[in-house]
Amino acid sequence: MQTLKRLSFFLALSLIFWTCTPKTGQKTTETAPQPPTPPAVEEPAKVENTAENDGIIEVIFLQINDVYEIAPLQGGKVGGVARLATLYQQLKEENPNTLFVLSGDFLSPSLLGTLKYQGNRIKGRQMVEALNAAGLQVAIFGNHEFDLKEGELQARLNESGFMWVATNVRHMVNGKPEPFYKEVGGEKRQLPTAFIWEVRDADGTTANIGLFGVTINSNPKDWVYYSDPFQAAQDAAAKLEPVANVVVGLTHLELVQDLKLAGMLPQVPLLMGGHDHDNSIDTVGSVIVAKADANAKTAYVHRMKINTHTGEVFLRSELVPVTAAIPDDPGVKGIVDKWQRIQDEIIGQVVDDPYAVVYHTDVPLDGRESSIRNGQTNLGAFIAAAMANAAKKPVDGAIFNSGGVRIDDQLQGDILAIDWFRVLPFGGQLWEIDIRGSLLQKVLDIGQENKGTGGYLQWHDIQPGPGGWLIKGQPLEPDHVYHIILNDFLLSGHETGLGFFTEEHPDVLKVDKPASGEDARYDVRKAVIMWSRRF
Ligand SMILES: [Zn+2]
Numbered sequence: 069m070q071t072l073k074r075l076s077f078f079l080a081l082s083l084i085f086w087t088c089t090p091k092t093g094q095k096t097t098e099t100a101p102q103p104p105t106p107p108a109v110e111e112p113a114k115v116e117n118t119a120e121n122d123g124i125i126e127v128i129f130l131q132i133n134d135v136y137e138i139a140p141l142q143g144g145k146v147g148g149v150a151r152l153a154t155l156y157q158q159l160k161e162e163n164p165n166t167l168f169v170l171s172g173d174f175l176s177p178s179l180l181g182t183l184k185y186q187g188n189r190i191k192g193r194q195m196v197e198a199l200n201a202a203g204l205q206v207a208i209f210g211n212h213e214f215d216l217k218e219g220e221l222q223a224r225l226n227e228s229g230f231m232w233v234a235t236n237v238r239h240m241v242n243g244k245p246e247p248f249y250k251e252v253g254g255e256k257r258q259l260p261t262a263f264i265w266e267v268r269d270a271d272g273t274t275a276n277i278g279l280f281g282v283t284i285n286s287n288p289k290d291w292v293y294y295s296d297p298f299q300a301a302q303d304a305a306a307k308l309e310p311v312a313n314v315v316v317g318l319t320h321l322e323l324v325q326d327l328k329l330a331g332m333l334p335q336v337p338l339l340m341g342g343h344d345h346d347n348s349i350d351t352v353g354s355v356i357v358a359k360a361d362a363n364a365k366t367a368y369v370h371r372m373k374i375n376t377h378t379g380e381v382f383l384r385s386e387l388v389p390v391t392a393a394i395p396d397d398p399g400v401k402g403i404v405d406k407w408q409r410i411q412d413e414i415i416g417q418v419v420d421d422p423y424a425v426v427y428h429t430d431v432p433l434d435g436r437e438s439s440i441r442n443g444q445t446n447l448g449a450f451i452a453a454a455m456a457n458a459a460k461k462p463v464d465g466a467i468f469n470s471g472g473v474r475i476d477d478q479l480q481g482d483i484l485a486i487d488w489f490r491v492l493p494f495g496g497q498l499w500e501i502d503i504r505g506s507l508l509q510k511v512l513d514i515g516q517e518n519k520g521t522g523g524y525l526q527w528h529d530i531q532p533g534p535g536g537w538l539i540k541g542q543p544l545e546p547d548h549v550y551h552i553i554l555n556d557f558l559l560s561g562h563e564t565g566l567g568f569f570t571e572e573h574p575d576v577l578k579v580d581k582p583a584s585g586e587d588a589r590y591d592v593r594k595a596v597i598m599w600s601r602r603f
Pocket residue numbers: 173210211212320342343344
């Protein structure tokens with residue numbers, strides 16, 4: 069009885085199978101890196117064998133976003149690409165149809181990236197090497213990828229063993245938008261605007277999964293062209309739908325934009341987002357929008373079941389903490405350690421013990437670009453106070469450009485000496501100047517006009533008041549000479565709108581520079597570490 073029942077069940081299924089053959093797809097552009105192909109399934113000669121193909125296939129997406137550090141953070145507690153590699157291996161054992169994706173922001177900013185090695189700044193080379201070894205398969209551009217110079221980004225594209233998908237981003241060449249490319253063995257391979265991931269499971273069910281990837285246009289460069297991400301995503305989805313069983317999106321957008329896009333694409337079950345640094349999961353209609361925490365403190369694991377007969381998609385999304393509970397992949401760990409040694413050697417030239425805890429804060433110190441480039445934050449105030457403290461002669465105030473802060477994150481808990489290098493990767497000296505009030509006022513005004521950019525200033529003992537600037541609580545007097553400490557870059561003439569602000573300006577009356585590495589002013593990180601240790 070039992071056998072008969074099962075047989076009829078198989079027969080019914082096989083009938084459905086033959087009437088609902090999954091669509092076979094021409095590839096839109098390029099094929100995704102394929103996970104290992106399962107052993108070939110025999111031709112369906114017997115009823116039982118064809119019946120095994122149930123038309124249902126499961127896939128897994130391993131999603132990370134906004135990863136700036138290859139090594140674990142918070143004293144080794146969270147994150148780390150070597151753990152991600154293991155997590156990916158574990159998921160592949162569970163289901164060979166696993167795709168490891170990264171939703172943008174990983175080549176910059178990072179401390180390692182700003183350091184010089186073999187004559188060049190490292191600029192994401194460490195990240196590409198670690199992610200290649202971890203088996204990353206697909207990445208999209210985040211806004212921070214365009215922090216790199218054009219040639220640096222091209223070098224990273226060429227080095228990457230994973231695929232890039234760029235739906236709304238193009239390379240401007242001689243005033244014309246062209247696809248970015250990856251050069252492999254002298255051959256230029258254009259980055260696709262969308263692609264199909266072909267999957268097949270053990271019982272022979274196949275499916276085509278379409279993917280697109282869109283990026284926020286918040287980092288304009290004359291060599292980058294952005295088209296509207298909403299229109300581009302809709303166009304890509306429309307192109308993919310006829311050849312795909314399901315279409316999913318990778319996005320590097322603000323959450324509100326993701327939610328808007330989800331509303332425009334109700335047929336897309338999943339948007340794997342980035343740009344925001346805190347994990348979130350939202351539902352718009354039946355569309356899931358998921359973001360993991362920055363720096364791979366967590367990863368999203370999306371298990372998707374596709375019924376190729378009905379087109380139904382079931383999704384189970386799980387936020388997985390990336391901690392010591394996941395062992396390091398030894399191969400990737402070797403690469404991470406190699407880069408750590410390079411980093412420690414360079415940093416060791418400034419501080420003795422990069423891993424000493426120098427400060428503790430329960431209140432997060434805000435170094436997010438969206439905050440620190442638009443207003444004074446507690447982190448900006450802390451650094452400026454440290455600068456004032458490092459001065460040889462009491463100062464009337466301290467100023468620095470917020471663009472020197474590159475962490476684009478908040479700091480909380482134990483702060484290590486090396487964390488200040490992550491906050492201020494460019495370093496630079498601190499100079500004390502005597503400056504006429506009229507010029508100081510002009511510099512501060514331009515700092516305000518630079519709102520939204522790295523030229524926005526952070527201060528100590530300086531405040532914008534309703535009737536003008538206050539210096540140590542007193543109205544700024546144009547004829548008075550003030551003693552101010554600032555970072556050397558600010559007086560270089562290279563800051564936005566401040567081309568005139570150099571040592572040669574007649575209203576810069578005196579400049580006092582540190583003479584040796586013993587002086588805390590020799591490197592802003594040294595000054596901030598000294599200040600941190602006082603609490
Ligand atoms: Zn971003």
